[in-house]
Amino acid sequence: MRGLDLLTEFSKKAGEKLEPKNIKIDDTTLRDGEQTAGVVFANDEKIYIAKMLDHIGVHQIEAGIPTMGGDEKEAIKAITSLNLNCSILGWNRAVVSDIDDSIECGVDAVAISISASDIHIEHKLRKSREWVLESVRTAVDHAKKYNLYVSVNAEDASRADMEFLLHFARTAKDTGADRLRYCDTLGILDPFETFMRVKTIIDIVGIDIEMHTHNDFGMAIANAIAGVKAGATYVNTTINGLGERAGNASFEEFVMALKYLENVNMDIDTKLFRDLAEYVATASGRFIPTWKPIVGANLFVYESEIRASTTLKDPKTFELFGPEDVGLERKLIIGKSSGSNTLTHKLKDLGYKIGEKEAAELAEIIREKALLLKRALFDSEIIDTFNSYMGAKVSKTVSNGKGGQ
Amino acid sequence: MAAEVKERKINIIDTTLRNGEQAAGVVFSKHEKIRIAKMLDEIGIPEIEIGTPAIGPLEREIIKEIASTDVKCRLFTYCEASPENVKIAAKCGVNNIVLNISTSDLHIKVKYGKNRTWVLNQLRESISAAKEYGMAYIVSAEDATRTDLEFLLKVLNLAKKRDAYRFRICDTVSRLDPFRTFLLINTILNTVDFPVEVYNHNDFGMSTANAMASIRAGAVSLVTSVSGIGEGTGNAALEEIIMALKYLEDVDLGINTAKFREIAEYVAKASARAVPVWKAIVGTNVFAHESGIHADGVLKNPRNYEVFEPGEVGLTRQLVVGKHSGSHTILHKFKEFGIELTINEANDVLALSRAMAVDLKRPLFDKELMYIYKDYEGRKQSRTAPDEDDA
Numbered sequence: 189m190r191g192l193d194l195l196t197e198f199s200k201k202a203g204e205k206l207e208p209k210n211i212k213i214d215d216t217t218l219r220d221g222e223q224t225a226g227v228v229f230a231n232d233e234k235i236y237i238a239k240m241l242d243h244i245g246v247h248q249i250e251a252g253i254p255t256m257g258g259d260e261k262e263a264i265k266a267i268t269s270l271n272l273n274c275s276i277l278g279w280n281r282a283v284v285s286d287i288d289d290s291i292e293c294g295v296d297a298v299a300i301s302i303s304a305s306d307i308h309i310e311h312k313l314r315k316s317r318e319w320v321l322e323s324v325r326t327a328v329d330h331a332k333k334y335n336l337y338v339s340v341n342a343e344d345a346s347r348a349d350m351e352f353l354l355h356f357a358r359t360a361k362d363t364g365a366d367r368l369r370y371c372d373t374l375g376i377l378d379p380f381e382t383f384m385r386v387k388t389i390i391d392i393v394g395i396d397i398e399m400h401t402h403n404d405f406g407m408a409i410a411n412a413i414a415g416v417k418a419g420a421t422y423v424n425t426t427i428n429g430l431g432e433r434a435g436n437a438s439f440e441e442f443v444m445a446l447k448y449l450e451n452v453n454m455d456i457d458t459k460l461f462r463d464l465a466e467y468v469a470t471a472s473g474r475f476i477p478t479w480k481p482i483v484g485a486n487l488f489v490y491e492s493e494i495r496a497s498t499t500l501k502d503p504k505t506f507e508l509f510g511p512e513d514v515g516l517e518r519k520l521i522i523g524k525s526s527g528s529n530t531l532t533h534k535l536k537d538l539g540y541k542i543g544e545k546e547a548a549e550l551a552e553i554i555r556e557k558a559l560l561l562k563r564a565l566f567d568s569e570i571i572d573t574f575n576s577y578m579g580a581k582v583s584k585t586v587s588n589g590k591g592g593q
Numbered sequence: 594m595a596a597e598v599k600e601r602k603i604n605i606i607d608t609t610l611r612n613g614e615q616a617a618g619v620v621f622s623k624h625e626k627i628r629i630a631k632m633l634d635e636i637g638i639p640e641i642e643i644g645t646p647a648i649g650p651l652e653r654e655i656i657k658e659i660a661s662t663d664v665k666c667r668l669f670t671y672c673e674a675s676p677e678n679v680k681i682a683a684k685c686g687v688n689n690i691v692l693n694i695s696t697s698d699l700h701i702k703v704k705y706g707k708n709r710t711w712v713l714n715q716l717r718e719s720i721s722a723a724k725e726y727g728m729a730y731i732v733s734a735e736d737a738t739r740t741d742l743e744f745l746l747k748v749l750n751l752a753k754k755r756d757a758y759r760f761r762i763c764d765t766v767s768r769l770d771p772f773r774t775f776l777l778i779n780t781i782l783n784t785v786d787f788p789v790e791v792y793n794h795n796d797f798g799m800s801t802a803n804a805m806a807s808i809r810a811g812a813v814s815l816v817t818s819v820s821g822i823g824e825g826t827g828n829a830a831l832e833e834i835i836m837a838l839k840y841l842e843d844v845d846l847g848i849n850t851a852k853f854r855e856i857a858e859y860v861a862k863a864s865a866r867a868v869p870v871w872k873a874i875v876g877t878n879v880f881a882h883e884s885g886i887h888a889d890g891v892l893k894n895p896r897n898y899e900v901f902e903p904g905e906v907g908l909t910r911q912l913v914v915g916k917h918s919g920s921h922t923i924l925h926k927f928k929e930f931g932i933e934l935t936i937n938e939a940n941d942v943l944a945l946s947r948a949m950a951v952d953l954k955r956p957l958f959d960k961e962l963m964y965i966y967k968d969y970e971g972r973k974q975s976r977t978a979p980d981e982d983d984a
Contacts, residue, residue, distance in 0.1 A: 195775060195809055202772035225883035225913040226870070228954045256917075259951050281886075311894040374900055375873075378841050379771040379802050380809070404900065405841060406833040406873045410771050410802030417772065429798075432887060433880075433898075434873040438798060445797040449770050473955065477869055479616065481798045481826045491617040494673060495824065498704040505703050505736075506825075508766050508796065524620045525648060552649065559651050562620045563865070 198383050202417040206452045210421050212247035213454070214339075214398060215439055217468060218267075219250040219279050221430035226473070231263040233471040235270070237427075240464055242272040245456040246439075248297065250424070254278045254289035261293060268294035275337065282323040284330045291334050299369060300327045301341035304348040304356050317352055321359045328363040339398060339422075341369040346377045350388065357393040367396035367422060372411060375404030375434060379414035386418035398422030403434040409445055412437040416446070427468040428476060428483070440465065440482040440514065448508045462515030487511070488518040491564060493527030496520055500533060523564030524555050531570075538567060540574055550577050598842045604640060604814035605846065606790065607633055607831055609860060610659075611642035611671045613822040616864070623655045625863040627662060629819075632856050634664040636849040638831070640814075642669045642691060646682040653685055660686040669731070674719035683726035689758065690730050692719050696748050697736035709744055713751060720755045733761035733792070738768040738777065749785050759788045759814060764803060767796030767826075771806035778810035790814030795826040801873075804829040805837055819860040820868060820875065832857065832874040832906065840900055854907030874906055881911040883956060885919020888912050892925055914946050915956030926962060942966055 217237060222229050229237070234252070241249050249272070251264045268276050277297035278290035290298045302320055303309055309320055324340055331338050340360035345353055357368050370386055377385070386397055399415035399422070401408040412423050429438030440461045446452045465483040469476045478486035488511040490496035498505045503518070511518045522534050528547035531554065535542050542550065554573055558565060565573070610629055614621050621629070626643070633641050644656045660668060670685055672678035674692040682690050694716055695704050701712055716732065723730040732752035737745055745762075752760045762778065769777065774791070782789060791807040793800040793816075804815045821830035832853045838844040857875040861868045870878040880903040882888040890897035895910070903910050912922050920939040923946065927934050934942065945965045950956055957965075 192779070192809075192811075196779060199772040199775045199779075202770075203776065223884045223887075223917050224871070225878055225881040225911075226915065226956050228916045228950055228956075230951075230954060258947070260916075307894075308890070308897055312890040312897045314893075374898065376841065376900055378805055378837075380775075380806070383772075403871075403873050404879070405837045406798075406801035406830060407805075407837070409798040413770055413799075414772070429871075431871075432882075432884065433871070433878060434876060435871045441798040445770070445799065449768070449797060474869070474871070475867070477866070478618075479795075479822070479825070479827050479866070481795055484826065486617050487796075487825055489617040492615050492824065494704065498700070502699070502703040505700055506766060508768065521617055523618065525615055525645075555649050556651060558620055559622070562622055564618045564620075 195380055198380055202383055202414065206416065206450055211416060211446065211452060211454060212422050213439065213443070213456070214248040214250060214277065214422050214424050215241050215246045215426065216250040216424050216436065217241070217426040217430055217439070219252050220424075220432060220436055221426040221468075221472070222252070224430055224432055224435070224472070227430065229471050231259055231266065234263045235266055237468060237471070238267045238270065238272065240460070240467065242274045243457070244460050244464065245454070246274055248275040248277055248422075250277045250279060250299065251295065252278065253280070254293045254295070255280065255283075255286040257289070261289065264293040264295065277337075277339070280327070282327040284327060287327060287331050291336070295336070297337035297339065298331050299339045299341050300324065300331065300365075301343055301369075303344050304342040304353055305344035306349060306352075307347055308344045321356065324356070324359050325363050328360060328365050332364045338365045339367045339369050340365040341371055341400070343371045344373040345370045346372045346374065346385070350385065353385075354389065354392055357389050357395055361393055361395045365395070367398050369398040369400050369422075369424065370415065370420070371400040372402055375402030375408060377401075377411050378407060379410045382411045382414040383418045386415045386420055390419040396421050398424055399437070400424040401437045402431065403429060403436065406434075408435070408437040409441045412442055413445055413450065428465050428474070428480070430468065430472055430474070438481070444482050444509065444514070458513055459515050482514055483516070485516065488516050489521055490519070490530070491521050491523050492525035493530055497527070497529035497533075500530070521564040522554055522558075522570050524558040526554060526558075527551050534570060535574060538571060540571070542574070546577075546581070550574060553577060598808055598844055601813060603808060603838065603844060603846060604790070605638055605817055605831070605834070606640040606642060606669065606814060607638050607817050607819070608642040608828065609633070609818040609822060609831070611644055612824060612828060613818040613860070613864070614644075615824050616822055616827065617824070619822065619864045619866070621863050623658065626655050627659055629856075629860060629863065630659045630664055631662065632852070632859065634666045636852045636856070637847055638666055640667040640669065642671050643687070645671045646685050647672055647678045653681070656685040656687060674716055676718050676722040679719055679722035679726065679728070683728060688728050690723055690728050691733050691761070692716065692723065692730050693733040693735055694719075695735040696745055697739040698741065699739065700736045713748070716748065716751060717755075720757070724755075729758040731759045731761055731790070732757045733763060735763045736765040737762040738764045739766065742780070746781065746784055749781065749787060753785060753787045759790050761790050761792055761816070762807075763792040764794060767794045767799065769803055770799060771802045774803045774806040775810045778807045778812050782811040788813045790816060792816040793829045794823070795821060795828065800827070800829040801833045801837060804834055805841065808838070808842070820857050820872060822860060822864055822866065830873070836874050836901070836906070850905055851907050875908070877908065877911075879903075880908050881913050883913040883915045884917035885922065889919055889921040892921055913956045914962055915950040916947055918943060918946065926959075927966070930959070930963065932966070942969060945969060
């Protein structure tokens with residue numbers, strides 16, 4: 189029962205009201221987003237995305253990995269020379285030469301990334317904890333000489349020993365780092381554990397925390413929100429949730445969840461979400477699923493009778509926000525679960541009138557048709573079906589009339 | 594915490610065939626529905642919703658046909674609670690039914706044009722009808738998360754008193770985050786002791802997290818769908834729930850997860866909706882590694898970047914060579930092709946591969962890697978050739 193009490197306590201604490209002005213977005217579409225297997229942005233695309241993110245109201249853009257050199261470095265230089273309002277951050281390993289490459293690109297902020305879990309330290313870095321801390325000290329020292337804003341990224345923080353993670357965080361803070369990025373590199377935390385771990389770091393070390401979450405178990409957004417509730421002030425997002433494997437916390441989902449579930453308005457122009465999502469989808473060669481939260485085209489498409497006709501009466505019945513809030517449209521489609529109310533409404537939109545009894549009959553015909561076609565009907569098909577049904581009715585009445593004579 | 598969850602038996606009721614098909618534009622044909630029902634049964638899903646009889650004769654025919662197969666899982670039909678709908682459903686050969694009714698004041702007013710008393714009466718009458726036909730029934734409270742708690746408890750108590758099989762809480766508009774989900778379910782269960790299941794939507798990308806939070810709070814059953822297919826943004830994805838239970842909560846339901854990819858592909862084809870390569874658990878990219886650091890880490894030890902083996906969900910690991918690749922990936926790839934490169938050669942091939950990937954705006958096919966290598970070898974030889982002439 190103790191466990192349940194603890195969760196209840198977390199949940200109550202997590203339910204407290206958030207301070208809106210303290211939460212900032214550090215978007216990593218251009219870094220972790222592009223690091224996705226199979227995704228490559230052209231440099232002009234990167235520049236365009238950076239401009240859009242700045243315009244929409246993002247606080248910081250993680251623009252890439254300067255030490256990769258070549259095109260990557262050119263793109264970052266081009267972005268820093270745009271003189272955008274937002275901060276531009278370069279990603280680095282905890283290596284001095286990496287940071288020098290960042291400095292050369294003209295960024296005002298650097299992320300210094302190194303693994304904090306024993307499993308990574310042993311099997312990936314093949315070093316020791318002390319070596320990790322020393323690398324952090326050296327790299328932060330170097331970056332601070334150039335007055336850069338410094339985020340120390342604790343990679344695989346979720347599998348790190350808590351004691352060591354606190355040590356890691358304190359080392360970063362004492363060396364002058366501005367924040368600690370909590371990386372749930374494998375996406376293995378649940379919101380309760382996230383809340384507990386992040387709160388512990390904040391309570392004990394007292395450093396600004398940024399959440400970097402992955403969606404491997406579908407919990408990227410929930411964990412980002414949990415981190416923020418525990419006191420994290422930065423969230424590392426990507427447009428459409430682009431990112432390695434199952435991706436990162438999606439920018440648009442996080443902003444809307446914060447706004448509509450937590451009552452925190454970040455002053456981000458959400459009306460541009462669909463545009464932004466489409467641009468990144470094209471540039472990354474990845475479609476936007478029609479069911480994608482916030483920006484999927486199907487989000488405000490209604491088919492089933494009860495849901496559709498109820499929404500027509502009052503959209504609030506099934507929507508917490510309207511399509512116009514995210515650059516989408518509300519649509520009614522006619523298919524296998526449509527009924528007479530929605531059909532009548534649709535026909536009216538198309539310029540046709542139908543009686544109640546006729547609508548019920550026609551709806552039956554249309555449902556069968558949709559089942560045969562294995563899809564919803566196009567407007568032209570609805571009109572055709574309507575015309576042939578009305579035609580048949582007329583000729584039937586006519587022939588009946590004749591028979592009567 | 595996990596231990597408490599572990600001790601309980603968690604039920605899954607999959608609604609791919611009901612709410613999944615209710616997704617705008619999705620229509621399953623009869624043979625597809627039967628196939629999906631059989632697949633879900635085969636991997637060990639205990640309960641499935643197979644359709645809404647009130648939709649029409651064709652739907653009823655399909656439901657009857659599924660009911661006449663030899664699937665072992667418990668089958669449910671679904672209806673908007675009314676005696677007429679129960680009567681229609683009773684003729685389909687399925688003995689379990691979900692009686693759905695909206696409980697929020699907004700829904701009661703707009704959807705029904707009625708009041709709370711009407712809701713309770715409608716439910717009572719529907720329950721009586723279900724009992725008359727000898728059906729077990731789940732009472733499903735639509736828009737429960739925007740319902741006045743006192744009224745919700747009243748509906749729950751009614752369900753309990755009339756021996757409902759379970760009570761379903763629907764987060765119809767994705768109103769809750771995991772913490773509020775926990776508090777709500779916990780409060781309900783502290784007030785009324787009854788088996789509760791939770792139905793989530795994914796409007797803010799939190800369906801899986803909310804489902805897991807409700808399990809932690811004491812819910813005993815979750816409503817899922819394959820790949821999360823469903824109205825709007827869809828429901829909690831079956832494969833995410835099963836794997837999250839297994840790896841985050843240490844609860845193994847004994848589902849044959851190796852079939853997850855296959856089922857996801859089948860449902861994708863039947864619904865004409867692709868499985869995004871990045872789909873959690875079943876997307877092909879989940880085990881694809883490109884960036885130097887990650888790929889190198891995986892080669893050293895898969896546990897560096899993977900929680901479970903790809904085979905466990907019917908996938909395979911891939912190393913992708915592209916813009917972010919490192920020399921270790923190149924060495925490993927060519928070893929697979931049967932070619933041992935030196936570090937210097939690997940670095941040269943890497944530089945050429947990265948440049949080509951940036952030009953093409955995509956990672957490279959194995960064949961292209963071989964072309965790069967052959968060109969590179971060719972140039973190396975022609976560079977040494979003149980020397981030989983001189984000699």
